[in-house]
Every structure is written in structure tokens, then in C-alpha cells.
Amino acid sequence: MADRERRHTRPLGSVFVPHAEVLSKGDLSRALTRMAHEIVERNHGLANVVLVGLQTGGVPIAECLGELFLEIEGSAPPVGSLDVAFYRDDIGLRPVLPEASTEMPGDLTGKIVVLVDDVLYTGRTVRAALNALSDFGRAAQVQLAVVVDRGHRELPLRPDFVGKNLPTSREELVDVTLEGVALGHLESR
Amino acid sequence: MSSSAAGQHLLAIDDLGSEGIEELLEVAEAFGEVERRSVRKVPTLKGKVVASLFFEESTRTRLSFETAAKRLSADVLSLAVASSSVKKGESLRDTVETIEAMGIDAVVLRHKSAGAPHQVARWVNRARVINAGDGFHQHPTQALIDLFTVRQELSLRRGQQSERSGLSVFEGLNVLVVGDIRHSRVARSQIQAYALAGAIVTIASPGTLLPDDVSSWPVTVAENFEDALRSADIVSVLRMQEERGSGSFVPSLHEFTATFGMTEERSMLLKENALITHPGPMVRGVEIASRVADDERCLVRKQVANGVPIRMAALFLALSSPEEASRD
Numbered sequence: 001m002a003d004r005e006r007r008h009t010r011p012l013g014s015v016f017v018p019h020a021e022v023l024s025k026g027d028l029s030r031a032l033t034r035m036a037h038e039i040v041e042r043n044h045g046l047a048n049v050v051l052v053g054l055q056t057g058g059v060p061i062a063e064c065l066g067e068l069f070l071e072i073e074g075s076a077p078p079v080g081s082l083d084v085a086f087y088r089d090d091i092g093l094r095p096v097l098p099e100a101s102t103e104m105p106g107d108l109t110g111k112i113v114v115l116v117d118d119v120l121y122t123g124r125t126v127r128a129a130l131n132a133l134s135d136f137g138r139a140a141q142v143q144l145a146v147v148v149d150r151g152h153r154e155l156p157l158r159p160d161f162v163g164k165n166l167p168t169s170r171e172e173l174v175d176v177t178l179e180g181v182a183l184g185h186l187e188s189r
Numbered sequence: 190m191s192s193s194a195a196g197q198h199l200l201a202i203d204d205l206g207s208e209g210i211e212e213l214l215e216v217a218e219a220f221g222e223v224e225r226r227s228v229r230k231v232p233t234l235k236g237k238v239v240a241s242l243f244f245e246e247s248t249r250t251r252l253s254f255e256t257a258a259k260r261l262s263a264d265v266l267s268l269a270v271a272s273s274s275v276k277k278g279e280s281l282r283d284t285v286e287t288i289e290a291m292g293i294d295a296v297v298l299r300h301k302s303a304g305a306p307h308q309v310a311r312w313v314n315r316a317r318v319i320n321a322g323d324g325f326h327q328h329p330t331q332a333l334i335d336l337f338t339v340r341q342e343l344s345l346r347r348g349q350q351s352e353r354s355g356l357s358v359f360e361g362l363n364v365l366v367v368g369d370i371r372h373s374r375v376a377r378s379q380i381q382a383y384a385l386a387g388a389i390v391t392i393a394s395p396g397t398l399l400p401d402d403v404s405s406w407p408v409t410v411a412e413n414f415e416d417a418l419r420s421a422d423i424v425s426v427l428r429m430q431e432e433r434g435s436g437s438f439v440p441s442l443h444e445f446t447a448t449f450g451m452t453e454e455r456s457m458l459l460k461e462n463a464l465i466t467h468p469g470p471m472v473r474g475v476e477i478a479s480r481v482a483d484d485e486r487c488l489v490r491k492q493v494a495n496g497v498p499i500r501m502a503a504l505f506l507a508l509s510s511p512e513e514a515s516r517d
Contacts (some may be wrong), residue, residue, distance in 0.1 A: 033319075083219065085219070085233075086219075086233040086234060086261075086505075087231060087233070088221075088232040088233075100219070101219070102219070103222075106225075107227075131232065132231075135226065135228040135230070135231070136228075
């Protein structure tokens with residue numbers, strides 16, 4: 001969960017208390033390397049591939065994948081970012097999250113879009129992202145890459161590339177940074 | 190930062206406070222990106238109904254509010270006062286109650302009487318009210334457009350991204366507001382907004398066009414207009430409001446132009462990097478010379494273009510919830 005989302009999550013100003021380390025920094029980098037290889041394999045290279053990181057947690061992950069592709073294939077696909085705040089179905093239920101920007105590397109028509117996020121949970125963010133993507137052209141394919149799939153889906157969606165399947169309870173919180181993945185909960189200060 | 194403007198009526202700038210101003214500018218920045226897309230529409234307010242009630246004539250405010258609502262996929266009802274039951278003598282209260290009974294989510298209101306939007310806000314239960322100009326009192330979205338445009342321009346010059354700069358660009362900025370301040374709701378909103386953002390505000394106008402309660406405003410009155418021009422970073426030129434009888438407050442419009450008009454000669458006194466704003470519509474040759482209006486330091490066209498993202502942000506925030514109910 002990105003810093004910015006944490007600041008907006010109730011109880012406000014609460015701190016993340018980790019219970020267990022799920023992936024160390026080394027584990028995470030190995031998982032991302034494997035995912036990068038899977039993405040290349042599935043798409044027979046990187047021609048036409050565009051990476052789109054979901055604001056805010058998915059953006060650093062997408063950038064990291066972009067660098068890995070440079071090492072693996074010697075070329076990096078374009079990397080964009082997408083803020084789905086305006087496409088959510090729960091306006092009026094959530095506070096607004098400003099600041100995050102949408103930067104799309106051109107028209108997506110005919111491209112293979114790999115959506116990248118840190119955690120896949122209810123699937124509502126991905127649903128919003130799919131709607132948002134259609135405003136940027138008709139992608140040939142959309143694939144989903146997530147670092148952690150924590151279950152509790154509320155929509156019929158599944159990821160194509162997963163770093164780690166992690167069974168969780170709804171009370172828990174998954175924290176993904178480039179330093180590793182931890183499971184914990186929020187506590188008011 | 191909690192969402193201070195979310196779920197609230199937007200009636201006057203001082204209700205927003207500096208946090209609310211900053212938040213609204215941030216959200217507008219995000220909507221600015223939507224404006225640059227090929228498909229300039231997002232489904233954010235799908236299913237919401239926005240009514241625009243203009244009891245006074247307007248071109249750009251009405252158009253930009255309605256464009257903003259449509260870009261957000263809201264349904265827009267616009268009440269043409271001239272052909273409505275208002276002409277049959279229906280009171281504002283009854284009009285508003287009719288509208289609320291139909292399940293409207295937001296009312297964009299312009300009225301000739303100061304305080305009308307506040308009154309309407311007390312009458313409605315669920316609808317949010319956005320003030321699009323009330324009498325001489327307030328025109329908050331116009332003031333926000335001015336700050337948004339100035340911030341964009343100054344951030345660009347300093348090589349910063351405007352969405353990252355907060356309100357810091359306004360700190361210590363010399364803002365000079367010139368012209369018919371007495372009859373200007375834009376001036377009242379703008380002066381509050383600039384002052385909250387940390388700018389130093391000076392006003393210059395003929396004595397008769399100064400507001401009576403100016404001593405309680407967060408401004409200094411310029412002793413010498415030319416000196417004030419020399420030290421200004423931003424000059425906000427206001428329109429002479431002939432429809433409100435400004436003409437009778439000065440000996441003649443020509444006299445006003447000669448003493449307080451933004452003439453070409455006066456524009457020479459300005460700092461090299463000063464900026465000029467005008468809320469429009471401009472009356473060329475009265476408060477601003479045509480050459481000055483077309484000068485690249487004059488931001489009028491950019492202000493008009495920024496009307497839509499600011500009003501998208503105003504509608505979006507007013508219809509957002511301050512409380513969080515779910516998370517994923």
C-alpha cells in the first residue's frame with residue numbers, strides 16, 4: 001500500500017504494524033524477475049507491449065519491471081501510469097486521493113497492455129482500470145500482473161502474472177514496497 | 190491531509206480555507222489531464238444530476254459548469270429562468286424545493302442577490318450547492334481559476350510541476366487588484382483566496398469604487414497606482430460593471446480609463462515577468478487596452494481554458510463523501 005493511500009485510510013494517521021515478512025527484498029526481486037520472464041514468454045518478446053502501473057502502488061513496480069526487461073531483452077517497453085480515481089464505482093464512499101497523475105504513452109489501440117499493481121484484493125480497482133483503459137484506445141489484449149494476490153475477490157477477475165499468492169483475512173493489510181512485502185495491520189497512534 | 194472540501198457546499202472562499210483551496214487545485218490538475226485526452230470524458234458522476242440555475246446572464250461560467258458536468262458524465266438540467274415558472278412569480282424557495290423533490294444532486298446557482306446560495310444551502314437536504322456568483326458577494330470558482338492559472342504559469346517558469354508545488358508559489362507574491370472593487374464578487378473571492386494562499390494583496394481603485402468595509406479586508410489600499418504597478422507580480426484587472434451602475438460612481442468611463450485603466454503606457458511600468466489576469470468578459474479600451482489584453486503576459490485565454498477543470502473539481506469534490514465507508 002502506497003504512502004499516499006495510507007495517509008487517506010482510516011483511522012487517519014495510523015501506522016502499519018507488520019506481523020510477518022512475506023517476501024524479503026531478495027525474494028521480491030526474484031519474484032519480479034520471474035514475472036518479467038513470464039511476460040516476455042507469454043507475449044513472444046516485447047513488441048507491442050505497454051506497461052501501465054496503477055497509481056500509486058503499481059507505479060514503482062511497473063518501473064522496476066521495465067528495468068528488468070532492459071536486462072533480459074535489451075529493450076524496455078513504454079511505461080505509463082494510470083489513476084483510476086475518476087472511474088471508481090464508489091464515489092461518495094471513499095475520500096478523494098488527489099496528486100496521482102495519469103500519463104499514458106500514446107494511443108493504446110493494437111497494443112498489449114500489461115496492467116501492473118502491487119496487491120490484488122476485491123478487484124474493483126482493476127475493474128475501474130479496464131474502463132479507464134478503453135478511453136485511451138482499443139488494446140489488442142490486456143493482461144494483469146500483481147505482486148501479491150490476497151484473495152477476497154468481489155468480481156470475476158484473475159491475474160495473469162502473480163508474484164505471490166497470499167491467503168489473508170480482511171482485517172489484515174498487505175504492504176508492498178521495493179524493499180519487500182509484509183503482512184500486518186493498521187494501528188492508531 | 191484529510192479531504193476538507195469533500196462533500197461540502199461551495200459557497201465562499203473563506204469556507205474552503207487554505208487546505209481546501211490546495212485540495213481543489215490538486216484535483217483540478219488531475220482533471221486538466223482528462224482535458225488533454227482524445228476522449229475527454231470520465232464516468233465519475235454517472236447517474237448524478239446537476240441543475241444549473243442562472244438567475245443572471247452568463248456565458249462562460251454557465252458553459253464551463255455545464256461542460257464540466259458533462260465531462261464527468263453527470264446529467265445536466267439547465268433552467269432557463271426566462272421561460273420557467275419563476276416568471277409566473279414562483280419564489281426561489283419553491284423553485285429549489287421543486288428541484289430537490291426531483292432528486293437533484295448538485296445545484297449550480299447564480300443569483301443577483303448576495304447570500305442567495307447560502308439561503309438555498311439551508312433549504313436543501315441532500316443536494317450540494319455551488320455558488321456561481323451571488324450579487325457583489327462571492328464567485329469562488331472564478332477566484333480558483335485565477336489562482337490555478339497563475340500557479341501553472343509560475344510553476345512552468347520555475348521548472349516545477351504545478352501539482353507538486355502546493356500553495357508555495359503564492360508565498361510573498363505581490364498581487365495588485367485594480368478597478369471596480371465595490372461591485373466585484375470576483376474581487377472579494379480572489380482577495381480572500383490570494384490572502385489565504387500567502388500572497389500580499391494591494392488594491393487600487395477610484396475612492397468611490399472602494400468597498401465601504403475595506404478596512405476589514407486583508408488588503409492595503411495603494412496610495413499611488415503607478416508605484417503599485419511597479420512592484421506587482423500579478424495584476425488582476427476587473428471589469429467595470431456597467432450593469433451594476435459603476436458608471437455613476439466615476440465622472441466618466443473615459444476618466445476612469447485615464448486614471449485607473451490598464452493602458453499600454455501603464456503596462457510599461459510593470460516588471461518584466463509580471464502577469465496580468467482578467468476574469469472576463471473584457472471591455473477593451475475601458476479597464477484594459479486592447480494591446481495589453483493581447484500581450485503574452487496576459488493570461489485571459491488560459492483562464493477561460495482552465496474554467497472547465499476547476500469546475501470539474503468543484504463538482505467532483507462537492508459530490509464526494511468526506512467519510513470513508515469501504516476500502517480495497
